[in-house]
Amino acid sequence: MEREHSNRSRPLAFNLSKFDDWKVRTQAHLSAIHDEMWDMISEGPIIVMMVNTQAAAQGVDAEAMILKPKSQLTSDEKNRANLDNVTQDILYKSLDDSLFSRVRKCTTANQIWNTLMSLGEGDEQEKDNKLTVAMKKFEDFKMLPNEAITDIELRFTKHMGDLSDFGKEPTEKEMNLKIL
Incomplete structure (x- = not known):
């Protein structure tokens, strides 16, 4: 034991x-x-x-x-x-x-x-700032020139993890827009 x-x-x-x-x-x-x-x-x-x-x-x-x-x-x-x-x-x-x-x-x-x-x-203001930055990165997320699918998947998963860390889960609509 x-x-x-x-x-x-x-x-x-x-x-x-x-x-x-x-x-x-x-x-x-x-x-x-x-x-x-x-x-x-x-x-x-x-x-x-x-x-x-x-x-x-x-x-x-x-x-x-x-x-x-x-x-x-x-x-x-x-x-x-x-x-x-x-x-x-x-x-x-x-x-x-x-x-x-x-x-x-x-x-x-x-x-x-x-x-x-x-x-x-950090304090509440810092947490809010970090969430705002993470949401902006999510909104601006797109495939980079010559980026492999595995690399974009890794970046996307990291962004999703960052949002989850701040208690924010993108809506189904937001997710579908990223897939298109």
Whole structure:
């Protein structure tokens, strides 16, 4: 069940110009390393808890569950609790020095990821601008001189992916106009 974390390929380099591709590939990479690794991004670190056997003696306000001491963790619990560290390491290694300085104070993989998402996706105005540019490229799309069908198909698929990344799917009418 437990996979060896040291058997990983080199992390993907974070690149703002290819942010959407980096995001998808990094999600797949983390999930492939360990089933729970993506949980570090979406939910935060795993906190191993145990029943508070002293709750009755501590009174009405006592917590029923408490943090399990590190010295009492099983090997599997230690490995699971360490997944956030492994995820942080992978994310850090994907960054150059200028980007690392923006996330160096983050204490969880979730915080690092959210910071990188803000950098890559931008604010609402930037998202709107990117969508406008993608729509313009779609509207102006045409076959280039001496372009092979496979090349035009690749470009068209990329444009469609860009639009999808922004939550825009061309209508059937718009698609039919491109086919003609």
